[in-house]
Amino acid sequence: MTTKKFLNNAYELDSVEQTLAFYKKWADSYDEEITDNGYASPLRTAEALLACNPQLNSPVLDIGCGTGMSGLFLQHAGFTELHGSDFSAQMLALAKEKGLYHSLHQADLNDPFDFITRQYHTVTAIGVMAPGHAGPQLIESVLALMEPGGLFGFSMNDHTLEDPGYQAEIDRLIKARQIRVRWSEYGDHLPQITLNSIIMVIEKLA
Numbered sequence: 001m002t003t004k005k006f007l008n009n010a011y012e013l014d015s016v017e018q019t020l021a022f023y024k025k026w027a028d029s030y031d032e033e034i035t036d037n038g039y040a041s042p043l044r045t046a047e048a049l050l051a052c053n054p055q056l057n058s059p060v061l062d063i064g065c066g067t068g069m070s071g072l073f074l075q076h077a078g079f080t081e082l083h084g085s086d087f088s089a090q091m092l093a094l095a096k097e098k099g100l101y102h103s104l105h106q107a108d109l110n111d112p113f114d115f116i117t118r119q120y121h122t123v124t125a126i127g128v129m130a131p132g133h134a135g136p137q138l139i140e141s142v143l144a145l146m147e148p149g150g151l152f153g154f155s156m157n158d159h160t161l162e163d164p165g166y167q168a169e170i171d172r173l174i175k176a177r178q179i180r181v182r183w184s185e186y187g188d189h190l191p192q193i194t195l196n197s198i199i200m201v202i203e204k205l206a
């Protein structure tokens, strides 16, 4: 029996409810399908963060951690204490099985991050800043969770980049001297479907 494919439909989601229902169905075959398609953004984000001299032993918050594919590469890069959040119970259950995260929280990233009780030096959102997932406003919400000098590493794929709102928000925060860009590189996201992404690391300034 052929496993049902989901990837191409991931870019046609336009409500939180649709996205939640979509990941509920995709969870069990997610790792296999994105690995088969050469998912490169987690490794590229981990490497970009390493190039920015991160605090490897400080807790990292991996927003939209899904099944933990992002955590796998963060752990390989040397980050020692990972915490994850996602709104999909099915994706989180698979992340839990991987045993990578010190804590996992079921939370919608459009809600206030009420489960956060400390400030983070490093936050990641890999494969999460996208239409039907997280909008540009996520960046400012993440900055509120971070210490000055903290690093936020994220990917924005070609579909995300079609919406000028994400880059406009980054430009606004640079102009307001709230962030500086430490890393920005365009390259592979899912090479088997010829989809690229920008990996960006921004530093919180104040």
Ligand SMILES: C[S@@+](CC[C@H](N)C(=O)[O-])C[C@H]1O[C@@H](n2cnc3c(N)ncnc32)[C@H](O)[C@@H]1O
Binding pocket: 016, 019, 023, 042, 063, 064, 065, 066, 067, 068, 069, 070, 085, 086, 087, 088, 091, 107, 108, 109, 110, 125, 126, 127, 128, 132, 133, 134
């Ligand atoms: C493409 S997956 C990326 C997962 C993981 N970071 C990775 O690199 O494999 C996107 C994840 O974002 C989560 N997500 C999408 N919208 C969300 C929301 N509003 N609140 C919380 N999580 C959300 C999904 O449940 C899914 O696990």
